[in-house]
Amino acid sequence: MIEMQDVYKTYPNGVMALNGINVRIKQGEFVYVVGPSGAGKSTFIKMMYREEKPTSGSIMINGVNLAKLKDSKVPLLRRHIGVVFQDFKLLPKLTVYENVAFALEVIEESPKNIKKRVMEVLDLVGLKNKARFYPDELSGGEQQRVSIARSIVNSPKIVIADEPTGNLDPDTSWGIMDLFEEINNRGTTVVMATHNREIVNSIKKRVIAIENGKIVRDEAKGEYGYDS
Ligand SMILES: Nc1ncnc2c1ncn2[C@@H]1O[C@H](COP(=O)(O)OP(=O)(O)O)[C@@H](O)[C@H]1O
Numbered sequence: 001m002i003e004m005q006d007v008y009k010t011y012p013n014g015v016m017a018l019n020g021i022n023v024r025i026k027q028g029e030f031v032y033v034v035g036p037s038g039a040g041k042s043t044f045i046k047m048m049y050r051e052e053k054p055t056s057g058s059i060m061i062n063g064v065n066l067a068k069l070k071d072s073k074v075p076l077l078r079r080h081i082g083v084v085f086q087d088f089k090l091l092p093k094l095t096v097y098e099n100v101a102f103a104l105e106v107i108e109e110s111p112k113n114i115k116k117r118v119m120e121v122l123d124l125v126g127l128k129n130k131a132r133f134y135p136d137e138l139s140g141g142e143q144q145r146v147s148i149a150r151s152i153v154n155s156p157k158i159v160i161a162d163e164p165t166g167n168l169d170p171d172t173s174w175g176i177m178d179l180f181e182e183i184n185n186r187g188t189t190v191v192m193a194t195h196n197r198e199i200v201n202s203i204k205k206r207v208i209a210i211e212n213g214k215i216v217r218d219e220a221k222g223e224y225g226y227d228s
């Protein structure tokens with residue numbers, strides 16, 4: 001359901017970040033993307049929610065080629081792909097509840113149903129009792145939980161995450177990984193760039209390693225495979 005064919009990406013400054021990517025990710029898979037700094041992991045991830053366009057090649061997601069998607073259609077795409085970042089990217093002036101509700105695609109939903117859905121996802125991430133808090137009143141791990149709640153509030157088929165535990169201590173990171181596993185167990189595809197060796201080596205999933213813009217390894221239940 002995610003398929004990249006011959007994807008190349010050269011940034012305007014001349015850096016070639018992706019150098020011929022071919023990959024297929026099926027619905028319901030959990031995929032780690034690993035590799036050294038500067039390898040192209042974030043660029044690879046950005047292709048999937050059209051934060052960047054490829055220089056050439058196609059990126060099919062559920063039958064839509066993101067390389068050709070009109071800019072005006074990007075907001076709609078984003079509502080159907082959850083995205084989680086290393087630095088959370090919450091809106092500081094909105095409460096936890098509002099940050100999640102803000103992302104909810106509201107189609108003829110009654111206020112009651114909106115509230116129900118937002119509280120449902122806040123419950124899932126363990127933050128129902130902090131709905132009225134502001135982001136700066138939360139720990140890093142809690143902020144990441146809010147951002148995960150926001151990413152799934154529209155029940156997307158895909159959640160992609162770029163170093164979601166990169167700013168968190170090890171204990172907190174395990175809790176965040178439990179959440180991603182739970183989301184994946186409910187049928188959602190998860191694609192996650194990470195540098196967290198312990199997590200990759202203990203929660204075994206498919207591992208795609210990228211180096212110099214190319215996929216150099218792609219293994220079911222793979223290992224992290226780098227020394228640092
Ligand atoms: N917006 C950009 N403009 C120019 N070069 C970029 C941009 N984003 C990333 N790069 C370059 O592309 C390469 C891959 O970067 P990135 O995808 O962020 O790698 P990773 O996430 O694996 O560290 C690096 O050389 C980086 O400096």
Ligand SMILES: [Mg+2]
Binds near residue numbers: 043
């Ligand atoms: Mg990166």
